[in-house]
Amino acid sequence: MLKEFRTFIARGNVLDLAVGVIIGASFGTITKSLTDDIIMPVIGWLFGGFDFSSYFIRLAPIPATYTGSPDNYAALKAAGVPLFGYGEFVTVVINFLILAFIVFLLVRSVNKIIAAAEREKAEGDAPPAADPADVVLLREIRDELKRKNAAS
Template sequence: MSMMGEFKTFAMRGNVVDLAVGVIIGGAFGRIVDSLVKDVIMPPISMLFGGLDFANYYLPLNGQDTALPLAEAQKAGAVLAYGNFLTILLNFILLAFVIFQMVRLVNRLRGPIEPVTAAEAEEILLLRDIRDSLKK
């Protein structure tokens, strides 16, 4: 089989297509959570810290003025942008929590996993014995 034929076989497997769909949906979902954090959650939190944009909190590392917006301060020299880091960290925590809740819901909808019954266990043991006998 040619390399293009092998690639076509690989690309058309269900797992690859499912992964592509998952990545696309995950990217869109990430933007939704990013907007939730940036537009809904962070404004009330920033009010607790003086009403400024929380993502613009930084510490200058070269003695520059702290009244500059973050973008201008970064142009002027090195800064420790802890506000931006905290925003991204909160974004990650919320995203992980929402994904955890979704997995929990899916597991609950599937119902409890039924244990293997004794009859099934005996059947499996019998099939293993047959397999071992055939190997000999």
């Protein structure tokens, strides 16, 4: 069973998948940082302090033991207050759209590279072009002259 497992793990597809998952997780973190730290502050600045994460609706009253700000989404969530956090959802959707667009660009680039490689391979496998008629005629004349010289 151990040998069978080793054979399974050694397959290229499994290793490629593992690398893809690790890079994908890291890329997701980069995309989240891009959205949270660069894009959303610029959007907030353009729209006069607009911050998606601060938009939520409380679904229950704040507990009496809560001492934080009633407008702090993260603190209220940590305190266990049920919240409808549509601002966070908008941020996650923007993260997804950025990630999907980047994956689209990557797939598009890879498809172009694969198509170019297939075109080159098809051109390399194609038979050579036929010689022009004048070259064929000159070869026939040469061959005829060789035959006449060999016969004499």
